[in-house]
Amino acid sequence: MRAAFFKEHGGAEKILYDDYRDPAPGPDDVVVRVRACALNHVDMLLLDGRFPPPEGLPHVNGCEVAGTIETLGAGVKGLGRGRRVIIFPGFACGGCEYCVRGERTVCVKYGYLGAHKDGGYAELVRAPAANILPLPEAIAFEAGAALPLAMLTAWHALVARAGLGPGQTVLVQAAGSGVGSAAIQIARLVGARVITTVGSDDKVEFARALGAERVVNYRTQDFVDAVRTWTDKRGVDVVVEHIGGETFEKSVYALTRLGTLVTIGSHDTHWGRLDLRHVYSKNLRVVGTNLGSILELRTILDYVTAGRLEPVIDRAFPLKDARAAVQYVLDRKNKGKVLLIP
Ligand SMILES: [Zn+2]
Structure with a gap:
């Protein structure tokens, strides 16, 4: 696949757009074809090295993804190929004291899509099936990509x-x-x-x-x-x-x-x-505070569907222009969310 990634820390100029390893789903994962991915401030910290990606470099940023299901792991049930989805970006272990208390955002092994794993500045991205939420038809991919983190x-x-x-x-x-x-x-x-x-x-x-x-x-x-x-x-x-x-x-x-x-x-x-x-x-x-729960994200989807909340999209860049999109955010030119469209 094609992806916008970086091999060294620095500014927007470090972002490359090139071929990148295809994500392979484990038995409980899905691979999502990215239709829109939103930029976030954390992307800039990962890029410049203030928050180096825990799995090392090269790394693909992108915590907020909307897309369609491309491939399903062998153990995944209840989801079909082509389904419109968004990805809940937080990963939790499910077994630590805090997960058991229902406070998964403070899991001792907490991780983020696009930080602890490769993210959505790409044509394809892998995520656990448990993190997948259907995206209602009434919500465009662009709007869907502005919900899961911000x-x-x-x-x-x-x-x-x-x-x-x-x-x-x-x-x-x-x-x-x-x-x-x-x-x-x-x-x-x-x-x-x-x-x-x-x-x-x-x-x-x-x-x-x-x-x-x-x-x-x-x-x-x-x-x-x-x-x-x-x-x-x-x-x-x-x-x-x-x-x-x-x-x-x-x-x-x-x-x-x-x-x-x-x-x-x-x-x-x-x-x-x-x-x-x-x-x-x-x-x-x-x-x-950091992030929220999958249940809260579902509630937000309901409010957006009903027109009571509307994510603000500033502009969308083609994925190949990720470098320009990152520079645009670094320059604080945006009013609302900036997106990448593969
Ligand atoms: Zn945990």
Whole structure:
């Protein structure tokens, strides 16, 4: 098959488009013909070596895949060739203490499609049959590819981890990102009010259209000041944060008493300071989250089918132009998801 892969760490220029070993399914696996694969920030960490692929190089990125079933392992039942599907990107052992508790995202052997295994920047990708979800006819492959990581992570962060509810206020960092654009919609869906940040004025209207009531350009305005003004000095109930560093630190100051900060990534830096006085005196919660459950992904499919949630697609590149697509994301030009189409 053809794939976009890398043999050395570095920038977008390290991505090659060439022949690559065909994936061979084990007895409980399927091979999916990729129809669309979405880019994610984690791809950039894998590429530049900040998160080197555990199985070594060469490596194919791509955690979010929609496609059709091409080949089935001998033991796979209930799925047929040609079926439209998406792939749940998290792998769990099923047997450790956390898996047994039903908390598979914190499995001691947790792994991701496109990180711990070759991913979807390719014509074909292998995944366990247990990770396959049918993609309803009403959802295009392009939209399907924007759900399994970005939309699911935002859903789990807001609904399960923060317990966001009607009438609450939430600060969503980086409306232009895949996870930010998903979080704004999910917050609106549960009846919360949203303030969000953008890095350029041309993203303001985009964020408003998603449902944000207040949009702050963090390059020209202090977002903590903006939150204080917007909430009449109270602060927000929930912050969704995935930048790290100073953004993380200031996000804590944007919370009201008993508020919750959900950290779902560290796009700029893995480090963040905390003034502990804010945490204990205001009884704050700082919680981590990664991905979500297959059941939550099914719920998201229902909402997308019903038109209540809509993944935001910025643009699609042909797979052979993966290098340009990666550069586009590295340059932060995207508003929503960027896709590769084999
Ligand atoms: Zn486990």
